[in-house]
Every structure is written in structure tokens, then in C-alpha cells.
Amino acid sequence: MDVFSLRTFCVITGASKGFGASIAVRFAARFPKDSVLLLLARSIDGLARTKSLIEAESPHIKVFTIGVDLAKADSSHLDRIISDTLSDLSSTSSTFEQATIVHNAATLGDVSKLMSEQCVDEDLHEYWALNLTSFILLNHVFLKHFPKQLFRQRVVVGISSICALQPFKSWSLYCAGKAARDMLLRTMALEDSSVQVLTYAPGPIDTDMQYEARSYTADDELRNMFADMKETKKLLHCDQSVDKLISVLQKNTFDSGAHIDYYDI
Numbered sequence: 275m276d277v278f279s280l281r282t283f284c285v286i287t288g289a290s291k292g293f294g295a296s297i298a299v300r301f302a303a304r305f306p307k308d309s310v311l312l313l314l315a316r317s318i319d320g321l322a323r324t325k326s327l328i329e330a331e332s333p334h335i336k337v338f339t340i341g342v343d344l345a346k347a348d349s350s351h352l353d354r355i356i357s358d359t360l361s362d363l364s365s366t367s368s369t370f371e372q373a374t375i376v377h378n379a380a381t382l383g384d385v386s387k388l389m390s391e392q393c394v395d396e397d398l399h400e401y402w403a404l405n406l407t408s409f410i411l412l413n414h415v416f417l418k419h420f421p422k423q424l425f426r427q428r429v430v431v432g433i434s435s436i437c438a439l440q441p442f443k444s445w446s447l448y449c450a451g452k453a454a455r456d457m458l459l460r461t462m463a464l465e466d467s468s469v470q471v472l473t474y475a476p477g478p479i480d481t482d483m484q485y486e487a488r489s490y491t492a493d494d495e496l497r498n499m500f501a502d503m504k505e506t507k508k509l510l511h512c513d514q515s516v517d518k519l520i521s522v523l524q525k526n527t528f529d530s531g532a533h534i535d536y537y538d539i
């Protein structure tokens with residue numbers, strides 16, 4: 275069933291800028307009236323910018339923004355975020371036909387060092403807290419609030435990367451994190467056929483994360499490759515890649531748990 279044909283409660287992480295903001299704006303334009311977007315990130319200003327873009331283009335959608343550091347939020351905090359939003363709406367989850375979550379927030383980590391070089395304890399803990407622990411906790415809380423009996427469809431999208439499949443020098447944490455997130459979602463797809471699960475690799479998109487990649491990557495060859503992609507205008511615009519994700523979700527013919535890359539389509 276076309277994901278954009280149903281009245282939806284949709285959670286999007288990392289919606290303050292970059293790819294997540296573009297997902298929020300372009301999804302909002304397609305969801306039917308009385309759908310709700312719940313946008314999460316740390317930057318309140320960034321979230322407010324995304325919200326005002328949505329309100330200008332898609333006044334039929336209700337938007338909630340919550341500033342939260344996902345690296346620090348525990349499951350009861352995440353639980354409250356969803357229950358408070360539902361009570362602000364004076365709705366229950368059964369008001370919606372579909373529940374969707376897009377796990378987009380992620381960080382590159384410190385790419386200025388190779389794996390064999392020094393790493394800092396706190397940085398490492400914080401890296402996994404955001405890129406894995408919060409991903410697992412939020413997913414759990416989401417599925418708890420939106421149980422299968424109440425919905426025509428539940429959709430979980432993980433924003434992935436080619437790095438989930440292939441190692442890149444100096445990017446060990448990022449590659450390991452993306453591979454782990456993909457495997458968690460593939461396992462969930464196997465365990466629970468009531469959830470439609472997709473991992474989508476958006477291709478090289480022109481965002482702050484790309485700036486970090488071409489500025490700080492320790493490996494010269496990789497850093498130069500990203501600098502060259504920027505210079506020769508080979509980076510994708512976020513909207514270009516979001517539109518491919520939208521077309522995959524509209525057709526909705528992928529096997530649950532599939533990993534689909536921008537360049538596969």
C-alpha cells in the first residue's frame with residue numbers, strides 16, 4: 275500500500291537540517307490531511323526552520339518539534355516525547371491509519387584518525403549512544419506506542435549508507451554503526467512481518483556531514499575523493515535523493531528488510 279495514501283503519525287529524527295529536513299518537508303507534502311509529523315533533533319532553531327517550511331507548503335499537516343539530544347535520552351524520556359505529543363493532539367494512536375518512523379539522525383564520528391590510532395573513551399560512548407542505543411530505544415518506544423492491531427500499516431525506515439556494506443579507511447565507527455543498524459532492522463523485519471522495513475542509502479548528498487567528510491577524513495585518498503565530488507558538482511541535492519526514497523515507499527513493493535541504494539533505482 276502506498277505509504278503516502280494513509281493518514282499517518284510520522285516520527286523523523288535529525289530533522290533540523292540536511293537530509294532529515296528535506297525528508298520532513300517532502301513527506302509532509304504527500305501525506306494526507308490530518309497526518310502528523312514529530313520532528314526530533316538538538317537544534318530548536320533548525321527544527322523551527324523545518325517546521326515553517328512545512329507550514330508554508332503543507333498547511334494540511336500538523337508539525338510537532340522537540341529539541342532532544344538523542345545521545346542522552348533514555349527510554350522513559352523517549353516514551354514521554356511520544357505520549358506528550360499524542361496528548362497535546364488530544365488523540366490516541368488509533369486516530370491514525372499508519373505509523374511511520376524515519377531513523378535519520380547519525381554522526382560520522384571522529385574520522386580524523388585511523389582505527390589503530392588513539393581514541394577517547396567519552397567520544398566512543400557518545401558515538402554508540404546516539405548511533406546505536408538511541409536508535410534501538412526509540413524504535414522500541416515507537417512500536418510500543420503504535421501496536422500492530424491499530425494500524426493498516428507500520429513502516430520503519432533506516433537511513434543507511436554504502437558504508438553499511440563496504441569499509442572506508444578512517445570511517446570504522448560510521449561503517450560499523452551503519453552495518454549494525456541495517457542488521458538490527460533486517461532482524462526486526464524477520465521477527466515481525468507486521469512492520470514494513472526499509473534501509474535506504476541516499477548516495478553522496480551535499481550536507482554538513484559531507485563537509486566533515488571532505489575536511490577531516492584522515493585517509494588522503496578518501497578525503498580528496500569527497501573534495502573532488504564537491505568541486506565537480508557530483509554531490510546530490512537532498513531533495514533529489516528524498517524523491518527516490520518517496521518513489522520506493524509509494525510503490526511499496528520492496529521486501530521488508532531490504533537495503534536499497536539511491537543508485538539501485
Ligand SMILES: NC(=O)c1ccc[n+]([C@@H]2O[C@H](COP(=O)([O-])OP(=O)(O)OC[C@H]3O[C@@H](n4cnc5c(N)ncnc54)[C@H](OP(=O)(O)O)[C@@H]3O)[C@@H](O)[C@H]2O)c1
Nearest residue numbers: 288290292293315316317343344379380478479481482483
Ligand atoms: N551526507 C551524505 O553524503 C550521506 C551519505 C549517506 C548516508 N547519509 C546519512 O543520511 C543521514 C542524514 O545525514 P546528513 O548528511 O543530513 O547529516 P547532517 O547534515 O550532519 O545532519 C544530521 C542530523 O542529525 C541530527 N543529530 C546529530 N546528532 C544528534 C543528537 N545527538 N541528537 C539528536 N539529533 C542529532 C542533527 O541535528 P542537530 O545537530 O540539530 O542535533 C541533524 O539534523 C544520516 O543517517 C547519514 O548517515 C548521509
